[in-house]
């Protein structure tokens with residue numbers, strides 16, 4: 484019995500983690516893979532962010548590559564089931580590990596990112612891997628850093644006559660790229676928008692993030708594909724995100740003025756409008772712990 488268990492355990496470790504990736508159709512030539520609204524875990528293999536692809540006349544454009552080499556490989560296979568066109572162009576929207584660690588599965592592609600995102604990936608990529616090997620474990624096997632090789636700096640990306648408008652924004656991180664597909668009017672907002680999923684603020688600047696969201700609000704999109712949460716044609720998500728960030732900012736500011744400690748802030752009831760957000764407790768707690776010290780310095 485003991486040996487059988489050992490054999491089973493060894494076998495399951497050697498077998499690649501199965502992400503079970505199924506592309507969801509946005510329109511005729513545009514798809515996305517929905518990432519689970521969860522924190523990194525061995526069970527989800529780090530599949531917690533959305534990735535998207537667009538099939539053009541001669542090629543495929545991929546937006547983000549997921550959280551591991553294995554995710555990248557399975558992403559590639561899932562795309563190849565739909566089209567035989569080569570995945571020529573990849574865009575890394577920002578430097579968070581759930582969005583770029585699948586890069587190494589795409590040896591033939593050009594990978595675009597802003598100079599800041601590229602530098603962060605080169606500088607801190609290995610640290611992200613060490614951290615995720617501890618949390619996600621098996622699915623991280625063979626994950627190595629592959630940094631972007633092309634710098635994003637033009638306002639319009641023209642990929643074989645297929646045009647994407649690039650919006651250079653910030654606030655979720657120091658450099659966040661959103662892409663507006665000029666053919667389909669689909670907006671790929673990356674992590675500047677979380678739809679019904681509580682925003683993550685590990686590298687956030689709240690005021691800059693609100694400004695960026697106000698920019699995105701001006702775009703008349705057909706569908707919004709956020710970094711986390713389902714794709715939607717609703718105009719609500721950007722408004723909801725602004726409202727959440729203002730609530731977070733106001734809570735932190737008022738609490739610092741009153742001299743509350745972190746536990747007292749966390750005891751407060753969740754406002755009704757955010758009750759339906761997934762991961763509220765975890766992300767709100769992380770945000771308070773991360774951001775409160777700077778508010779205490781400013782307002783106490």
Ligand SMILES: [Zn+2]
Pocket residue numbers: 577579655674683710
């Ligand atoms: Zn992010």
